Amino acid sequence: MNAPAGLRLDRAVRVGLREPAAPGTPMQVAQQRLMGIMLMFMLVTAIIGLRLVQICLFTGSDGNNGGAQNAQRGEILDRNGQPLATTIKLWAVAVNPQKILGDKNALAVKLNQLMPEKSVLDYRRILFGKRKFLYLRQPAPPELAAAVHALGDPGLLLLSESHRLFPQSAMAGHVLGYSQEVENPRTHKQELTGIGIERYFDNDLKAGKSITLSIDTRVQAALESEISKRMVETQAVGGAGVILDVHTGEVLAMASLPDINPNAPLRDQANMSNKVTQSTYELGSTFKMLTFANAIQSGVLTDMSQKFDVSSPLHVGGHTIHDDEPMHRALTVPEVMTYSSNIGTAQIADELGPERTKAFFRLLGMDRRIPIELRERGMPQFPSYWARTTVMTTAYGHGIAVTPLHLAVAYSALANGGILRPATLLKLPPNAQVPGKRVISEATSARMRQFMRLVVLQGTGTNANAAGLRVGGKTGTAEKVVGRGYSKSANITVFAGAFPMDNPRYAVVTILDDAKGSKQTAGFKTAGWMTAPLMRRITARVGPLLGIRPELDKDIDVSELMALLAEKKVPGKNVLE
Numbered sequence: 001m002n003a004p005a006g007l008r009l010d011r012a013v014r015v016g017l018r019e020p021a022a023p024g025t026p027m028q029v030a031q032q033r034l035m036g037i038m039l040m041f042m043l044v045t046a047i048i049g050l051r052l053v054q055i056c057l058f059t060g061s062d063g064n065n066g067g068a069q070n071a072q073r074g075e076i077l078d079r080n081g082q083p084l085a086t087t088i089k090l091w092a093v094a095v096n097p098q099k100i101l102g103d104k105n106a107l108a109v110k111l112n113q114l115m116p117e118k119s120v121l122d123y124r125r126i127l128f129g130k131r132k133f134l135y136l137r138q139p140a141p142p143e144l145a146a147a148v149h150a151l152g153d154p155g156l157l158l159l160s161e162s163h164r165l166f167p168q169s170a171m172a173g174h175v176l177g178y179s180q181e182v183e184n185p186r187t188h189k190q191e192l193t194g195i196g197i198e199r200y201f202d203n204d205l206k207a208g209k210s211i212t213l214s215i216d217t218r219v220q221a222a223l224e225s226e227i228s229k230r231m232v233e234t235q236a237v238g239g240a241g242v243i244l245d246v247h248t249g250e251v252l253a254m255a256s257l258p259d260i261n262p263n264a265p266l267r268d269q270a271n272m273s274n275k276v277t278q279s280t281y282e283l284g285s286t287f288k289m290l291t292f293a294n295a296i297q298s299g300v301l302t303d304m305s306q307k308f309d310v311s312s313p314l315h316v317g318g319h320t321i322h323d324d325e326p327m328h329r330a331l332t333v334p335e336v337m338t339y340s341s342n343i344g345t346a347q348i349a350d351e352l353g354p355e356r357t358k359a360f361f362r363l364l365g366m367d368r369r370i371p372i373e374l375r376e377r378g379m380p381q382f383p384s385y386w387a388r389t390t391v392m393t394t395a396y397g398h399g400i401a402v403t404p405l406h407l408a409v410a411y412s413a414l415a416n417g418g419i420l421r422p423a424t425l426l427k428l429p430p431n432a433q434v435p436g437k438r439v440i441s442e443a444t445s446a447r448m449r450q451f452m453r454l455v456v457l458q459g460t461g462t463n464a465n466a467a468g469l470r471v472g473g474k475t476g477t478a479e480k481v482v483g484r485g486y487s488k489s490a491n492i493t494v495f496a497g498a499f500p501m502d503n504p505r506y507a508v509v510t511i512l513d514d515a516k517g518s519k520q521t522a523g524f525k526t527a528g529w530m531t532a533p534l535m536r537r538i539t540a541r542v543g544p545l546l547g548i549r550p551e552l553d554k555d556i557d558v559s560e561l562m563a564l565l566a567e568k569k570v571p572g573k574n575v576l577e
Contacts, residue, residue, distance in 0.1 A: 071208035072162065076176060076197055078217045079250075079427045085166050085176055085198065085262070090139035092159040093148050097127050097134070100155035104128060107153060111136065114147050139163050164198075166262045172220050172253075173260040174274040174376075175213070175425065179205075195272060197425065198262070200373050212427045214250035219243060222541040223253040227510065230534045231257060233520075238513035240275035240404055241534075243542065246412040246498060246507050248434045249421040251372075252546070254405075278376040280401040281511065284476030284527070285340050285460075286411075286496040287397035291349055292337060293414055293448050294360040297440045300351045304333045305564055310343040317389040321346050324477075324526070334561040337451050338459035340475065342396045349395030354386035357394065363439050364410045364420065366402050373425045378403050397476055404494075408509040411473070411496050415452070415504035418445040450558045453501040457558065458569050463532035464495055466539040468550025473497015473508075473535065475527035480514060490514040493527040495535040500548060502556040510534050 076085035093115070100107065108123035115137050118126075126134055137144060138161070145158050166176060177196015184191050192202060201211050227239040243253040256275040260268035273279055295301040307330040313322040323341050336344030349357060361367065361382070369377040381401035383390050393399040405423055413420040413436075421436035428434065440448070452472030455461040460475040476494035479486040494511045498504040510531050517525035543550070562568070 071206070073164065074205040074208050074210040076205075077210060077212045078215050078220075079213060079252075080216065081212075082217050083167055084172065084213065084215070084217070085164060087162050088165050089160050090163045091142060091145035092138040092161045093136045093140045093145065094138075094157040094159055095126065095134055095136055096132050096155050096157060097129055098132055098155070100127055100153055102151075102153045107151070110151060114144060133157075164262075168217065169263065170259045170261040171217065171224065172215055172255075173262050173265075173268075174256040174272075174276075175215060175254050175374075176262050178262045178265040195265075195274070195376055196262070196374065200375055213425050214245075214252065214427045215254070215425065216252045216545070218545050219542045220253040220255070222545065223538060224255045224257065224259070226534060226537045226541060227255055227257055227512075230512065230530075230537070231515075234512060234515035234518070234525075234530055236512040236515040236530075238275060239511065240279075241508070241510040241538065242276045242405055242408050243538075244408050244412050244423060244507045246416040246504050247421075248428050248432060249409070249412070249423045249436075250428055251423055251425050252506065253542075254425075274374065274376045275511070275513075276404050277370060277372060277374055278378045278403065280378045280380055280403055281492050281494075282398055282401050282478040282481065283404070283407055283494050283496070283511075284397040284478035284492070285342075285345075286407060286474045286476035286494050286509075287395065287400070288337060288340065288345050289414060289448060289452065289474050289496070290360070290364065290410060291345055291352070291357075291395040292333075292451060293440050293444055294356065295348050295352055296447055297360075297444045298352060298356055300348065301333055304561060307332055308336055308341075308344040308347045310336070310341050314343055314346055314392070316346075316392060317387060319389045319393070321392060332564040332566075334451070334454060334564045335566065337474075338454055338565060340455075340460045345396045346392035349391050350388065352391070352395075354388075354391050357391045358383075358386050360439075361394070361400070363437075364406075364413070366400065366406055366410075370403055370405045370409065371422045372405065380406065397478060401481070404509045404511055407494075407496050408507050411498060411509065412507040413439050414445060414448040415472075415498040415501075415507060416445070417442050449498075449501050449504065449556060450561055452497055453556050454558045454561050456497070458562070458565060460526075460528040461495065461497070461532050461535075462569065463528060464497065464535040464539075466499070466536045466543070466550075468552045468554075469539050469543045469548060470500035470502055470551075470555050471497055471535065471539050472499065472501035472504075472556075475532055477526040491525055491530075493525070493530040495527055495531040497535060499539050499543065500551075500554075502554060505548065506542075506546065508535060508538060510538060 073087045075083055078084055104127040108120050108127055111123045112120045148156055149158055175196055177194055177198045179194035179198040179202045181190040181192055223241050227241050231239045239257045241255045244251055254276050258271045260271050309330045311328050313320050321342050323343050331341055331344050366380055367382040369379055390399055409423050418438050418440040419436040420439045421434050455474050456465050456471050461473055464471050473496050478492045480490040480492050493515055496509045498507045512530050515525055515530040517523040521529040
């Protein structure tokens with residue numbers, strides 16, 4: 001039988017439904033509290049969400065904000081992917097003297113036993129001092145960290161910190177450099193200091209970006225090794241060298257000796273200057289190639305059989321220009337270059353005049369800092385007034401001072417067909433088309449390749465003749481500038497050139513500072529005896545590494561110029577072995 005409707009409703013209430021609580025009852029109070037908690041939770045969640053959106057939208061990625069600050073510093077790699085700089089985790093030992101619980105006198109003794117670089121008295125002063133934090137060893141080897149941990153005092157701190165590691169040690173030290181923040185003693189603010197790639201690309205590296213250099217560690221090692229060896233042989237106080245790809249401007253190797261170790265750069269403060277990009281030198285007769293290129297391009301030299309009288313010194317404006325090895329006769333154009341005649345070159349420059357001489361040097365960038373990815377770039381000493389004597393002396397590299405990299409870039413243009421391209425320390429993509437500016441014609445460049453090869457076959461550069469590698473170039477010797485004058489006892493000796501001259505691929509400039517003569521050099525200390533042999537050794541080592549194998553049956557044709565030499569040496573016979 002169906003129950004009455006009122007009975008069914010009453011039963012439903014009793015079984016499953018609840019009536020609203022009366023106002024002010026405990027049930028209502030509980031419901032209101034629960035609702036407040038839920039609203040508070042929703043509000044906090046919304047605030048956190050908005051903050052996350054703000055961080056995502058407005059935090060930059062330049063290494064100065066947000067996650068970039070916590071990114072591990074990027075690596076520096078050579079062109080073949082070999083690591084040159086990386087970041088590792090190391091321990092550091094520190095102390096908070098205010099939290100030391102043990103006997104501070106006894107602890108000072110134990111710390112001295114573990115880290116004897118400080119005396120027991122030093123440690124006592126630290127432990128009884130008022131400072132709240134002080135490094136004791138940074139970085140610390142794992143065994144030291146374990147020993148400190150074993151002391152068990154809560155005031156001794158072991159910190160895991162990121163440290164920059166240069167696995168190749170001092171190799172390419174001036175290129176890699178370092179970057180660190182130090183406190184300015186006047187402003188008490190942190191300031192970024194450093195040199196090299198580490199400093200130049202600091203923001204990129206901080207953001208975790210890796211940098212791939214044009215440097216080839218194999219070539220770099222060979223260049224440094226040969227310069228170092230030659231410095232020892234000649235008792236030179238310094239040396240430098242650079243190897244460039246003449247078609248791209250990529251730097252395959254750059255050495256400045258004495259070197260620095262970027263793992264501990266502050267120990268080598270006296271050697272911080274990069275001799276390739278920062279130091280400027282009068283580079284002597286290597287500038288004769290530039291003068292000849294200018295004269296040929298300008299139409300001053302058209303007939304290679306033209307003769308210049310070098311039988312006596314030139315007296316111009318109170319200055320005397322002479323040759324180190326006087327020929328006492330008239331010389332043809334190839335002879336002026338081959339015998340490195342200052343007198344003959346000065347006459348050619350005199351025909352060029354100041355405007356064309358100055359303009360060509362400027363075209364080559366000799367009046368400004370060399371563009372490259374380093375902050376350490378020296379400003380050339382470029383003449384402000386071009387008197388007749390200035391024109392003549394700069395023609396053979398005196399009275400103008402530039403960096404070795406300026407010269408390497410210029411020689412690349414002489415050899416590569418006449419295009420001046422900027423040097424770079426960054427690896428370029430394969431077959432990259434690097435823009436440049438034409439400074440001489442293809443024909444002038446072809447003639448300059450002949451002159452460079454002729455100097456090595458017959459002139460002052462015979463000691464640079466690496467068998468089968470068709471080296472070409474020019475020697476340069478200049479008195480070393482000391483203070484405001486010239487030293488009569490110390491020279492800067494240079495060799496600048498390229499190889500192989502029948503199809504040039506690499507330009508090389510090497511320099512020795514104050515190399516001394518010896519029995520082996522018959523007492524001579526000019527570039528033909530100092531840096532020409534160094535050039536031969538360098539090319540012999542790096543040629544095969546760069547895919548250039550010796551070919552004894554191959555060479556550039558210099559017969560046209562050779563025919564204009566009155567005296568000829570036996571081809572391939574070096575003066576100095």
